[in-house]
Amino acid sequence: MNCLSLNIRGIGEEYKVSWVRRLTMKYRTMFLGVQETQISDENPIDVSGCWYNGEFGFAATPSTRRSGGLLSIWDSKLFQVDEVIKARDGFEQLIKDLWKKFKGYNNPDAYLPAKFQFLKNEIKKWRAKDHPKKMDELAKLKHRVHELDIAAETKMLSDLELQERRLDVQRITELEKLVVLDLKQKARIRWIIDGDENSRFSMAIKDEVLSFYQKKFQEKLPSKPKLISSDFCMLDAVTRSKIESPFIMVEIKQAIWACGGYKAPSPDGFTFEFIKNIGTY
Template sequence: MNFLSLNVRGVGEVGKTSWVRRLKVKHKATFVGLQETQLSSSSSIDVDGCWDSIEFDYASVDANGRSGGLISICDTSVFQSFHVIKNRHYLVVCGKYKNPSASVIMNIVNVYGPQSISEKKKVWLELLNIINGRPGTWVVFGDFNAVRDPGARSNSQFCPYSASDFNRFIHEANLKDYNMGGERFTYMSRVDAKLSKLDRFLTCPNYLQLFPFSYVTAHPRDLSDHSPITLLSGESDFGPIPFKFFNLWLLKEGFDKVVSDAWNCFRGFGTPDAYLAAKLRFLKDKIKLWRKDSDQKEREEVTVIWDAVKDLEKVAQSRPLSVDELQCWSDGIKKITECDRLKALDLKQKARIKWTMDGDENSKFFHGYINSKNRTSLLHGLMINGRWTTGVNEIKEEVYRFFHDKFMDAHLVRPKFCNPNFKSISMMDAIRIESPFTPEEVKAAVWDCGCEKVLGYH
């Protein structure tokens, strides 16, 4: 799912509706949340003008005069809402995200925070009760009118009490804040140029598991003093990932034969370094094919074993199992346990952390750690010449240029150091230096060192 959040500062003004639509189309948003619509009746909002198709549904909160107002618009082909909770400062839409594999209960909160510190604290407590009282995946976004630390403000006053209440709400609701790309501040006052990071996306760990490569970007301000911000779940395609070798393969039957056969049957030509590189590529391709076939056979085998174990367990409910049946059931359980153990070894190496206790196989923990590392390692965008760039080719070129300049030899012509009059050792002395130590030499060195310590020599 792709989200777009914008404090539009009056959706009824000239050009605002078409601006929202352009942003929706550009970022392929399937859920759009607007704050400060400034319309006291939702019937006055041109929702059709904000969308580019007829497949949409929306919920809204009317403004109080020219203050506030919320609207959330969703693509019904992706998200189907079934319950709405309305408040002056937040709009909760509960529904089902139509995942290709299975439907997921998702609760999406569009927030426009109040100005008063006491009112903010009240809103955070209400939202916390709602989040703790309803199951499902949570996405909370909007203009919170609050910052988390002094670095989120520039040329404006920081309130530690408001920040403390806001941080406490995020912690107690178990929400995660994203590192935002693009603009550093999402709000800029057009009167006195005060800058603040008031807009953000907060998600629960379930959302991070569902969309491990999601990222948030603050885009340039246009018709509002707030930046449009997006939460996109897609992954940029930077080409094939590097080949990685897993220790688990060494424990699988047939791996040694695949490596030896590929190494011995390779035929190539060229210089030694080119020949070796081609041979390693050939070996890598053979290992990839073996891994694909091996994983498929293993999944099919585990499925068959699971079915047999379940059938025997059903039989055991009506009569005692025979000796052969008990042995078959026991062997199946052992095989499934061994497969789970090997999968846990894979997770351990992917996460690149050690188990806190030998035998711990908390796969959910390792999956979360892997997804977290993937999110922080991916480049979703770079600031190039003062402009936030998300294009894959532009990012590749900038990364290449950076490291090319970093490691380029500054001295193209170096002085040569050559003197034939340097003294050198004989060939026999060189061989003696490189020869391994004998046990007698080691014992003599240890004995001499021990005697020196006993006698007080240094």
């Protein structure tokens, strides 16, 4: 397996794109990692120009002004993306705006659940508008690729048409992966709420076992003799106060940050990775 890593210090020039393509072709690269692309969202990278065949996937992180920027390209026949750790267009800004917009209760125990419920409702509204657009785009791209494939049966496609097809196929792959991720998330939440037949059967067994031992160890005496002695070791007042003191923000943050990113504390679908991200807003 051939992997190639480059620190290119800017990939906006055409000669650098051609140079990267020649390298990937020469070494039959299966995975390419490019650092310092120095390309922002406003200046897209010619990804297809960097790769030597049409079967590829990619992910890019924009630069901050003229610093940074990452690009990963891989052979889609050899690699499969399991998770997309990247926000959809406008989604991250939407969350930031909603997080600041919410006005709720003063009680912290009620405030945070209400805030998450507000986010959930607004995300549903956003998705109701965004999802049909993505599906419409997907249908149009598939139709266009089909037209190009039909045309290729009777003539040689031009370089522009070949590049258009490569980019369309890449975009189709991205949109279809988003659809799959949506289905996975819905299935995960549904399983948490409803469970499956095996988990329900296991819960029934646990309930029976719990009931058996509760009856077995049920206290028959209404009162027991108390053990009172000055010889028992006791905690001092300061230590006792620490045990009973409420959790501080540092302790809460440490507990959350120590949790796995893709585990959810409740069936609402908000994972710890989501909570960690909004903690920086």
